[in-house]
Amino acid sequence: MAPDARPAPGNDDLARIFHEIGDMLEVRGELVFKVQAYHRAADAIARAPFDVAPAYAVGDRRPIPGVGSAIGDKIVELATTGRMMFHDRLRAEMPASLVELLAVPGVGPKTVRVVWQGLGVETLDDLRHAAEAGKLRGLRGISAATEQRILDGIRQLDDRPQRMLIDRAQSVADDVVAQLAGAPGVHRVVQAGSLRRRRETVGDLDLLVETEDPDAVIARFLGPGPVDRAPGAGRVRASVTLPRGPRVDIMTMPAGVGGTYLLHFTGSAAHNVALREIARDRGWSLSEKGFLRLGADGEPMTGAEAELRTFPDVAGAYRFLDLSYIEPELREDRGEIAAAREDRLPTLVTLGDLCGDLHSHSDWSDGVHSIEAMAETARRRGHAYQALTDHSQSLAIARGLDPARVEQQRRVIAALNARYVADDEAGTRPEGAVPGFRLLHGCELEVRADGTLDYDDDLLSRFDIVVASVHVARRQTRAELTRRTLNAIRSPHVDVIAHPAGRMIQERADLDLDWEAVFEAAAATGTALEINGSPPRLDLSAERARQAIEAGCLVAIDSDAHRTTELDSLRWGVGQARRGWVEARHVVNARPLADLLAWAAGKPQRVGSH
DNA sequence: GCCGTTTTCGGCCCGACTGTTTTCAGTCG
Incomplete structure (x- = not known):
C-alpha cells in the first residue's frame, strides 16, 4: 500500500x-x-x-x-x-x-x-x-x-465521575468554600488548581486554607459532613470525595507566607516544574513552603545555615525569580515564563472590558425567555448593547425565523429601543443600566450543507449584526466544511463566525477544518471568530484562540444565552479568552457601540479590498 | 530522550502520605 x-x-x-x-x-x-x-x-x-x-x-x-x-x-x-x-x-x-x-x-x-x-x-x-x-x-x-x-x-x-464543566465545578467549589470559611481558626479559603486557571473542565477541586490550626481544620473537613470517602488525610493536607461529586483536596498554609503555597497548589504541574528549574539554576530549591538556599552539594542547607525565603503573595515569589506576575490562566508552560522574563506578557481581557454581547436567543426561536426579558436582563447587567441573534429559517429544529418573522422581530426590537431612549430622557433608567443601551437586531445565520447562506443579501444587509454558524452536515470532508466556513467568512454581511469548531465538550468532536485557511481568511476580511462562553462549548478553544489572534484575527466573546441567567456565561468565555492570551484590543465587543457598529457596517469595504 | 549565554555529557522538581521491603520505595499531585 x-x-x-x-x-x-x-x-x-x-x-x-x-x-x-x-x-x-x-x-x-x-x-x-x-x-x-x-x-x-x-x-x-x-x-x-x-x-x-x-x-x-x-x-x-x-x-x-x-x-x-x-x-x-x-x-x-x-x-x-x-x-x-x-x-x-x-x-x-x-x-x-x-x-x-x-x-x-x-x-x-x-x-x-x-x-x-x-x-x-x-x-x-x-x-x-x-x-x-x-x-x-x-x-x-x-x-x-x-x-x-x-x-x-x-x-x-x-464509577469515577467525568471531569466537570467549569460552571458546575465553580458551583461545587463555592459551596465547599462557604462551609469551610465559617469554621473556627480559618482565616481564608482560596480556590486553586485548574479551576483557578479557568480550565474548561475540572477533575479535582483544590482549596487552600489559611490557618494556624491545621489539625482542627482537617478534622473538621473530614467530618461529620457530606463526605463519601476520605482516601487520604495527613497533618497538613487531606482529600475527600463528595457523594456523587468530585474529589476535593485541601491544603493548609500558615498566614503571611501564601505566595509559594498559592503557586504550588494552582499549578499547572508543568509551570511549577519550570519555575523550580529556574530556582535551582539560581541556587534555590522551590517548594510550597518557599525558597530554600542550596548548599555546595546541590541539596538544601540544613541546621543553622538553612535559609528559607517566603512571600505573602504570588507576585513576590515571581519577583524573586526576576519574573513579572503571571496570571493563573497563563500558567501552562506555553511560553508565559519567557514572556514574564522579558516583560512582554499580554494584558489579558477582563469581564469589565466587555461592552456587550453579540450572540443570544429568545423564545422566538429556541430560547426560553422573551425578547424583552433577555434585553432587560442584559441592560441591568450594565451592557451597552446586546445582540439578539435568533436562528435563521432552515434550522427548523430550533424554530428558525422566516423573512416575515424577521421583519416582525425588527419592529419589536425597534419599539424596545424607543422605550430605552425614553427611559434615558425621563431619568427612569433601571438600576445597573448605562445610558444609551441598545438592543441590536441580529441573527444566527445557518451555513447550509451546500455552503450557501440561509437569507438573501438584501435581508442580511438589514441586520445590525450577523453571526454565522455551521450546525448541519457536520460529517462532510475537511475540504467541504472548510469551503462552507470560508463562504461565510467572505460574505460581506457576516460579522462573526459562531462557535467555529462546532464542538460540545466531552460529547461532540471538532469540525474537521483547515484552521490555517480559516484564520487567514478571517484576518483578511476582519470577520471575528467567536469564543462562545456556553460551558459545554467554550469554542474557540484556548489554543485556537491564541493561534487566531497570532494570525491577526479579531474575536468576539459571547454568551450564546438561551435564557436570562445564561447571559452570565460571558464570564466563562472571558476565562477561555484569557487562557488564549487574548487582550481587549482583539475583542470586537470590547468596543463601544459606535465603534462596533462602524466595524460591522464596514464589512463590505473590508471584504471588497481583498 | 532531551537539552545547553556556565555544559554536546551529565544532569533532569519537590514534598506528603502510605504501607511495609523497619529505613525506604511507591504513588500521587
Whole structure:
C-alpha cells in the first residue's frame, strides 16, 4: 500500500502513541527521565499549532519543544511507512492492555510489573479476578490490605465521575468554600488548581486554607459532613470525595507566607516544574513552603545555615525569580515564563472590558425567555448593547425565523429601543443600566450543507449584526466544511463566525477544518471568530484562540444565552479568552457601540479590498 | 530522550502520605 493511500496520523494519534510508549517504558522499568521525555513530547505534539505528521513526512521538521532527533525520526517513520518499529517491538514485548492498569488509583508502574510478571495479569479484569481470589497478597510489597486497596481502586475507576464543566465545578467549589470559611481558626479559603486557571473542565477541586490550626481544620473537613470517602488525610493536607461529586483536596498554609503555597497548589504541574528549574539554576530549591538556599552539594542547607525565603503573595515569589506576575490562566508552560522574563506578557481581557454581547436567543426561536426579558436582563447587567441573534429559517429544529418573522422581530426590537431612549430622557433608567443601551437586531445565520447562506443579501444587509454558524452536515470532508466556513467568512454581511469548531465538550468532536485557511481568511476580511462562553462549548478553544489572534484575527466573546441567567456565561468565555492570551484590543465587543457598529457596517469595504 | 549565554555529557522538581521491603520505595499531585 502506498504511503499516501492511508490517512496521515493526526496530532492526537501521535500523542496517544507516544503516551503509550511512555507508559510501556515505565512498566518496563526504564529511566524515569526517558519516560517523562515521551510524555512531554506527546503533550507538545497534541497542542502543536500545525499537523505534525504530514509536515515531518515531507521534511518540514518545525521545532516542537521536547521533540528531538529520536522522537522526530519516529514521527517521520510512522508518517511515511505507517509503522513505528520501536512501538511494534514494545507491543510484542508486553501487552498494550497493561497500561490501562496504571489508571487504577494506587497502582503504579512497579505494581503493574509485579502482577504481570508474577501472575501473568494483563488486563483490568485479570487484576480484579486475581485480587478477588486473594492471589495478589504475597507478591513482593503487596499485603492483604494493599490487595483490598487495589480492589477499591478498580471500583472507583468504574464509577469515577467525568471531569466537570467549569460552571458546575465553580458551583461545587463555592459551596465547599462557604462551609469551610465559617469554621473556627480559618482565616481564608482560596480556590486553586485548574479551576483557578479557568480550565474548561475540572477533575479535582483544590482549596487552600489559611490557618494556624491545621489539625482542627482537617478534622473538621473530614467530618461529620457530606463526605463519601476520605482516601487520604495527613497533618497538613487531606482529600475527600463528595457523594456523587468530585474529589476535593485541601491544603493548609500558615498566614503571611501564601505566595509559594498559592503557586504550588494552582499549578499547572508543568509551570511549577519550570519555575523550580529556574530556582535551582539560581541556587534555590522551590517548594510550597518557599525558597530554600542550596548548599555546595546541590541539596538544601540544613541546621543553622538553612535559609528559607517566603512571600505573602504570588507576585513576590515571581519577583524573586526576576519574573513579572503571571496570571493563573497563563500558567501552562506555553511560553508565559519567557514572556514574564522579558516583560512582554499580554494584558489579558477582563469581564469589565466587555461592552456587550453579540450572540443570544429568545423564545422566538429556541430560547426560553422573551425578547424583552433577555434585553432587560442584559441592560441591568450594565451592557451597552446586546445582540439578539435568533436562528435563521432552515434550522427548523430550533424554530428558525422566516423573512416575515424577521421583519416582525425588527419592529419589536425597534419599539424596545424607543422605550430605552425614553427611559434615558425621563431619568427612569433601571438600576445597573448605562445610558444609551441598545438592543441590536441580529441573527444566527445557518451555513447550509451546500455552503450557501440561509437569507438573501438584501435581508442580511438589514441586520445590525450577523453571526454565522455551521450546525448541519457536520460529517462532510475537511475540504467541504472548510469551503462552507470560508463562504461565510467572505460574505460581506457576516460579522462573526459562531462557535467555529462546532464542538460540545466531552460529547461532540471538532469540525474537521483547515484552521490555517480559516484564520487567514478571517484576518483578511476582519470577520471575528467567536469564543462562545456556553460551558459545554467554550469554542474557540484556548489554543485556537491564541493561534487566531497570532494570525491577526479579531474575536468576539459571547454568551450564546438561551435564557436570562445564561447571559452570565460571558464570564466563562472571558476565562477561555484569557487562557488564549487574548487582550481587549482583539475583542470586537470590547468596543463601544459606535465603534462596533462602524466595524460591522464596514464589512463590505473590508471584504471588497481583498 | 532531551537539552545547553556556565555544559554536546551529565544532569533532569519537590514534598506528603502510605504501607511495609523497619529505613525506604511507591504513588500521587
